[in-house]
Amino acid sequence: MGQTIHPERGQWYKRLDLDASFEVVAIDRDEQCIEIQYYSGEIEEIDQASWEQLELTPIAPPDNWSGAFGTDNRVELEDQADSLESVLSFMDANNI
Template sequence: MAQAITAERGQWYKRLDLDENFEVVAIDRDEECIEIQYYSGEIEEIDEASWELLEIAPIAPPDNWSGAFGSDNRVEFEAQADSLETALNMVDNSN
């Protein structure tokens, strides 16, 4: 059985079965789903029951943590953000 690791928005994890890194980009407690984005840019939505079965480990963000964001605005956010959480809040507030 996989170790239960709580999903945290902005936290990076490594999927041990796929040997891929991803970030939790959104958590919807009402819908019981977690949206993740792999470093390659692919986005996946996982229900909480499936999350608990994943073989994952928390990791430090990659040096270029914005690499997964396919946005032309990422340079602007990088220049203004002093942390990942600040950048995420800027994205949330820009909508």
């Protein structure tokens, strides 16, 4: 095992064992768990100990990172996509 990579909300990572990209969408420090969403849209909750065992590398967000949201409003989202927070706010405001 190499150096532990600390989870950061909004950061994309690549799991080397699965060759899969995901984003950290939530961190619960009290429960010591990390919620991730793979590019495919699948959501997984990982406890801190399991996170530390993963072989990860930080990556840049995919070109079409809104694909994970499975929405037909991609063009509209991408127009609004100056940050993840702005997209999430847009989605909340439009009940997406």
